[in-house]
Amino acid sequence: MDCKPVRASLLAGAVLFVLVAVNSAGAQQAGNPVTSGDQLPVPGKPVPADHFQLSEHNVEWMLKQEPQAQMEFLLSSAINHDHGSTDWIEKLVEGWRGKLKPTQKWQDLQDTALYSNDLRVRAAAIEINLAVYNLSKTDETADRLIRSGETPGNRPFVGWELGMLANRGVQLERIHQLLVTYIHEPDEKTRFWAVEGLAHLGTDDTIKDFLDVLRSDASMDVRERAGCSLAKSGMLTREQRMKAVPGLIDLADDNSLNAVTRTWVFQALREISNQPLPNDSKAWRSWYEKFGASRTQEFRQGEKWSVLGNS
Incomplete structure (x- = not known):
């Protein structure tokens, strides 16, 4: 499952049209503090270069x-x-x-x-x-974008931006319901960007949406984005992502799922749980029954913003 960033620049044409209308050390032995940057090995734990503060x-x-x-x-x-x-x-x-x-x-x-x-x-x-x-964070902006989405060609950009507005507290429930309708549209691009928009929301309710898309969308590209939204992209916390684990295990047991999607399901399980189990639904179900609650508690006690990412 390729969860690299999706380039929103792909929406450039829609953007212009709509707006007119409206991220143990390999060579270094564990436990040995780094005292010099001379020939510092590349692998290993992070070594601070400064105090991570914007200078005066x-x-x-x-x-x-x-x-x-x-x-x-x-x-x-x-x-x-x-x-x-x-x-x-x-x-x-x-x-x-x-x-x-x-x-x-x-x-x-x-x-x-x-x-x-x-x-x-x-x-x-x-x-x-x-x-x-x-785009101001107001109901009026949401209304204008929603009206713009009445034109099918605008929906990819509209879905992306509405998700961002909803994340900042603008008409969350209304936007969620609209994006759910978008993920059932016949146009693949609309569904793709609706999934990306849903990922911005950061709410528990979106987990079911992503599981449904991962199970049944006709496009493998759209399915992949749903898997990524569960595993690491978007605004869900690590604790929230753990709530997807039972549904993902059920998906892994679904005989109608194709081999590629099932592989993505197991990849998502490993990303979410930080548990290196094999592609075996029974092993995952056993692990979750024994350790799911404690792993969730571990994530809850950690920094809320600590999620898997690329930066």
Whole structure:
């Protein structure tokens, strides 16, 4: 299952049309502290280069820049886990509206940020996306996008952006229900981006939606995105993802499932649980009955934002 970031730039044409209308050491032995960066082995646990804090100098420089440069610098810093970056994004994002452009640099940063292993970075990327497209977090914006979605060709972009609005608290239930209708549309592209939009929501209710798509969608590409949304992409926490495990085990037992999808199911189980079990539904069911609750509790006690990701 290839859960690399999906490039939202694929929606570029729809974006323009709709908006007119409206992320133990191999060579290093475990336990030995690193005291020098000289010939530092590449494999191993992370070794801090600094204290992960935005420097005063960087903040002073950033505040003198144009909004586009501020946004790109802070999103890059957030991806780098520099403390203070998401705070500054929160402070400045509303003032950026109407002053940002969907540049290739921003698109590349967004693709990375939406797969960060910190959910706060993903949330910051969502806030910035809405600012780039000047979509205010209001019911009126949701209404305009929903009306735009009445034109079938607009639905991929509409589904993607509505999911972001809903994540920020705008008409969550209404948008969820609309995206559920989108995942049953005949157009594959609409279903694909509806799954991506649902992934932004970050609610327990979406788990069933993803399981249904993974089981029965006619497109393997759409199924794959549903599996990724359960396993690592989107806004679900690790604790929430554990709620998908029983349904995934049931899927693994479904004889109607094709071999590729069943492989994705087991990959998702390993990603979610961090448990290296084989492709054996009985082994997974036994493990979950014995250790599922304790693993969920482990994730609950950990950092809420600690999810699997690529950055």
